[in-house]
Amino acid sequence: MSASFALALQAAREAAAAQHYPQSALYVVATPIGNLADIGLRALHVLGLVDAVACEDTRHTQGMLRAYGLDRPSTQLLAAHQHNEAEAAQAVLARLQQGQRVAYVSDAGTPALSDPGARLVAAARAAGFAVVPLPGASSVTTALSVAGIVEDAGFVFAGFLPSKASERDAAVQVLEAETRAVVLLEAPHRIEALARALAPLGSRLVTVGRELTKQFEEIASVAAEALAPWLAAQSTRTRGEFVLVVHPAPTEAPVEDLRVLKLLLAELPLKAAVKLAAEITGQPRNALYAAALRLRPGD
Structure with missing residues (x-):
């Protein structure tokens, strides 16, 4: 375990251990999108509590768990990726039927958002099992x-x-x-x-x-x-x-407002000119910023 996460595990136990975590439930756990320190305390606790972890890539997830001091035997890691999710869902359902708690994590971020997980969640819900979301990082x-x-x-x-x-x-x-x-x-x-x-x-x-x-x-x-x-x-x-x-398509600013912006751009940096022009004209900054890029394409 990385020594920097020892206190995090202790904090996770103190903050989350007293909460209720039902058996026969699938826990959908968001994990960091790059910075390991972005893990949630409840996620840390659940990843240590569950009987198995279904994941997009077992090697990647094992490395993440090991960094947190939550190393698991390979028998407790279930591959569930885009190519085998339907089949993997049956393996997860079998564990849920036995009363186990199973977590699902993708390689990064919140599962089922352009990542596997949706089919697994749908299968668990269709079979009548609880699905518990643990929110966290999302790109x-x-x-x-x-x-x-x-x-x-x-x-x-x-x-x-x-x-x-x-x-x-x-x-x-x-x-x-x-x-x-x-x-x-x-x-x-x-x-x-x-x-x-x-x-x-x-x-x-x-x-x-x-x-x-x-x-x-x-x-x-x-x-x-x-x-x-x-x-x-x-x-x-x-x-x-x-x-x-x-960004949303900008609404074209009136000619007079563009004149104000152009005068400000002649004296100020782009961002300062846009900020001041927005305050003077009342136009949205996004529209003025887009206009400023057209007026000064080199910035």
Whole structure:
């Protein structure tokens, strides 16, 4: 066990042990998306309490459990990934029928959100077993929390767009008509193709979260048409896992408000000019920021 988590395990026992954890229940446990310290106290307690842990990748999960001092024999780790989830669900149901507690974790974040888990949960619920959620880290909410979207219109979680170019382009055309924010996920080997596909969205802002919560975390907001050049500007920008938030389509500011913004941009840095322009004109910052990127594409 990493010595840094010894106190965390003690805190987990003190904070969570007195709560009720029914037998014959499936516990859906969110795990960190990169930083091991983001584990919840109740998650730590349950991962030590359950009779078995079903997981997307047994080697990955064993390494995580070992870091927390919760090492388990291989017989207590059940592989349940996208290729065998239906079959694995039957193995989990058999354990639940025996009165066991079983936890399910994906490789990172909250299960069943572009990760396996949904079929397992559906099978457990259909069989009449309790399914207990243990909330925690999610790349979706992590990215949204730093995107700075002030419009209260909700968001759409689209996950991974199709890998085939024609299907991906068709999906982007649908996305273009969406007035709410859209959250996308992407792998490093496909991020450049996705950036090119998003270019037709023009000045619509995209907040890129790369390697969220990890040592080399990077977060930036750029116009969709500038995303591919932004990635190409540094070789490291195509590495790691990506979450992208496509901002709501901005409402065009009136000409007079754009004049105010342009005058401020001549004297102030972009972010300061946008902030002040929003205070003067009452226009949404997102719309003014997108307009500022068009007026000063080099920033």
